[in-house]
Amino acid sequence: MLLKLENVKKDYGTFKLDCSIEVKRGQVTGLVGSNGAGKSTTFKSILGLIFPDSGDIEMFGKKLNDITPEDKEKLGVVLTEANTFDYLRAKDLVSILKAMYKSFSETDYIAKCHQYKIPLDKNIKDFSTGMKAKLKLIIALSHDAELLILDEPTAGLDVIMRNELLDMLREYMEDDRRGILISSHISTDLEGLCDDFYMISNGEIIIHEETDVLLSEYGILKLTDDQYDTIDKQYIIATKREKFGYLCLTNQKDFYQENYPQVAIEKGNIDDFIIIMVQGERK
Amino acid sequence: MKGLLIKDLKIILNQKKLFLVAVLFGAFFAYTNKDVTFAATYIVILMSMLALTTISYDDINGGMLFILSLPTTRKLYVIEKYLFTALNLLCSCVASIVICMLLGQLFGIDVNTSTVIASTAGSTVGVGLMLAVNIPLELKFGVEKSRTAIFLSVAAIAVIIVGGYKLLTEVFHIDLKGMAMDVLSKLPSSQVAQDAIIAGAFLLVLVIILAISYVFSYKIMMKKEY
Numbered sequence: 001m002l003l004k005l006e007n008v009k010k011d012y013g014t015f016k017l018d019c020s021i022e023v024k025r026g027q028v029t030g031l032v033g034s035n036g037a038g039k040s041t042t043f044k045s046i047l048g049l050i051f052p053d054s055g056d057i058e059m060f061g062k063k064l065n066d067i068t069p070e071d072k073e074k075l076g077v078v079l080t081e082a083n084t085f086d087y088l089r090a091k092d093l094v095s096i097l098k099a100m101y102k103s104f105s106e107t108d109y110i111a112k113c114h115q116y117k118i119p120l121d122k123n124i125k126d127f128s129t130g131m132k133a134k135l136k137l138i139i140a141l142s143h144d145a146e147l148l149i150l151d152e153p154t155a156g157l158d159v160i161m162r163n164e165l166l167d168m169l170r171e172y173m174e175d176d177r178r179g180i181l182i183s184s185h186i187s188t189d190l191e192g193l194c195d196d197f198y199m200i201s202n203g204e205i206i207i208h209e210e211t212d213v214l215l216s217e218y219g220i221l222k223l224t225d226d227q228y229d230t231i232d233k234q235y236i237i238a239t240k241r242e243k244f245g246y247l248c249l250t251n252q253k254d255f256y257q258e259n260y261p262q263v264a265i266e267k268g269n270i271d272d273f274i275i276i277m278v279q280g281e282r283k
Numbered sequence: 284m285k286g287l288l289i290k291d292l293k294i295i296l297n298q299k300k301l302f303l304v305a306v307l308f309g310a311f312f313a314y315t316n317k318d319v320t321f322a323a324t325y326i327v328i329l330m331s332m333l334a335l336t337t338i339s340y341d342d343i344n345g346g347m348l349f350i351l352s353l354p355t356t357r358k359l360y361v362i363e364k365y366l367f368t369a370l371n372l373l374c375s376c377v378a379s380i381v382i383c384m385l386l387g388q389l390f391g392i393d394v395n396t397s398t399v400i401a402s403t404a405g406s407t408v409g410v411g412l413m414l415a416v417n418i419p420l421e422l423k424f425g426v427e428k429s430r431t432a433i434f435l436s437v438a439a440i441a442v443i444i445v446g447g448y449k450l451l452t453e454v455f456h457i458d459l460k461g462m463a464m465d466v467l468s469k470l471p472s473s474q475v476a477q478d479a480i481i482a483g484a485f486l487l488v489l490v491i492i493l494a495i496s497y498v499f500s501y502k503i504m505m506k507k508e509y
Contacts, residue, residue, distance in 0.1 A: 044348075044508075044509065047348075047351065047352050048351070049348055049351060049352075049508065049509040050508040050509065051508060069354040069355055069356060069359065070354065072352075072353070072354040072355070073354045075352070075354075077349075077352035079345070079348050079349070079352065081345045081348065082344075082345035082346070082347075082348030082349040082352070083343075083344040083345055083346060083349065084346075084349055085290060085340075085346065085349070086343055086344050086346065087294065087297065087340050087343065088290070088293055088294070088297070092293050095289050095293075096286045096289050096290045096293070097286070098286075099285040099286035099289055100285075100286035100353050100354050100355070101354065125344075149352075
């Protein structure tokens with residue numbers, strides 16, 4: 001196990017986090033949810049940037065308080081609200097990173113900067129959003145990290161840049177000792193990358209499911225009022241009122257396809273599921 | 284910690300123009316007043332304050348979140364900041380003395396080594412005290428909010444020093460000046476020895492001030508949430 005959060009709680013008064021998450025070796029785990037759902041708070045708890053009120057966090061099999069700088073060398077981090085050293089140049093980072101990480105590969109870092117058109121001589125503060133995002137990921141990938149913690153690494157990027165970033169992550173995952181915890185509010189980005197998903201809303205994990213299960217067994221029923229009244233609701237996990245009737249999220253799509261052939265059932269995607277879970281009424 | 288030191292050094296080197304401006308101004312004042320004492324003070328203060336700018340730079344655009352996700356700890360960050368500040372003070376001190384000597388040679392000014400050393404050492408302790416107050420406050424409140432706190436703290440320190448002096452001399456009738464003169468009269472007659480003792484005393488005061496400041500900064504950093 002690379003990372004384990006067990007009942008991690010943080011109370012901000014107006015917002016409460018209460019979550020449990022696991023990231024295994026060889027797996028990419030997605031954390032999805034709307035803005036303000038608690039994704040960044042979760043990431044900050046993992047990185048010790050905030051102090052949870054209770055619960056346990058383990059990284060590389062160690063309690064978070066026992067994590068040493070040597071352990072952190074095995075960690076690569078991208079946080080959407082944290083920029084690198086903006087007032088320096090990408091080439092200035094070489095000596096800093098070399099002093100920080102024993103496994104830092106200068107050749108690889110420079111090669112990747114060239115490959116993704118990152119100017120080495122320009123101040124980072126003058127980079128475009130896309131360049132900054134790519135540089136952050138290049139840094140996270142430059143030192144043979146075992147675990148990547150990526151909070152919205154694709155935020156603010158166009159579709160081409162998002163694909164480039166996702167390709168970098170696929171290449172990284174060719175080594176199955178590694179794992180990734182990644183969040184995005186564009187969950188379609190993650191469908192082709194993640195092995196499992198945690199859906200978070202109001203600081204609470206509302207669904208944890210493997211991607212295959214989520215995409216093959218979950219579905220959305222479009223029901224009229226009459227259909228809603230008569231249908232067997234045991235596999236409906238959330239319901240959202242609509243003008244025409246109801247949208248119902250099920251985790252047993254096949255059951256309804258077999259038993260209610262007259263009902264309109266959509267495959268849906270993770271974004272659709274989040275909308276029903278967040279805006280609708282959960283079972 | 285080595286990586287953090289390199290980072291701070293690179294930030295300071297980015298501001299080398301400021302250093303050149305300090306030397307030019309120092310040279311200008313030395314030339315017009317035929318005295319290098321002001322240049323010594325000016326160069327020390329400007330160079331030493333650069334250490335404080337590294338905290339401001341660290342804080343820009345969530346930079347602290349990035350720093351704390353690197354292989355370091357909050358404790359190492361604070362230790363590095365004070366180590367860098369101390370090294371910077373030392374370098375500023377040496378640079379100031381060397382530059383003043385060179386300016387003296389260049390402009391044909393009769394430079395009193397003891398005066399330059401005393402002036403530099405005094406300025407170093409003064410700026411060290413400012414840094415000792417500013418570092419924990421900037422860590423606690425950030426660059427913007429710390430300004431008011433720094434203003435209030437400096438005012439409080441001034442009130443404590445002046446008030447304390449008045450209290451001791453006027454209420455308790457302790458002759459502080461006499462005590463100081465008494466201590467000075469007991470110093471060895473050799474000028475070099477006197478300079479060394481005075482510089483050593485300044486250094487001791489500086490180390491004590493920075494050590495107290497470190498304790499505050501450490502406590503602030505260990506509790507701060509980002």
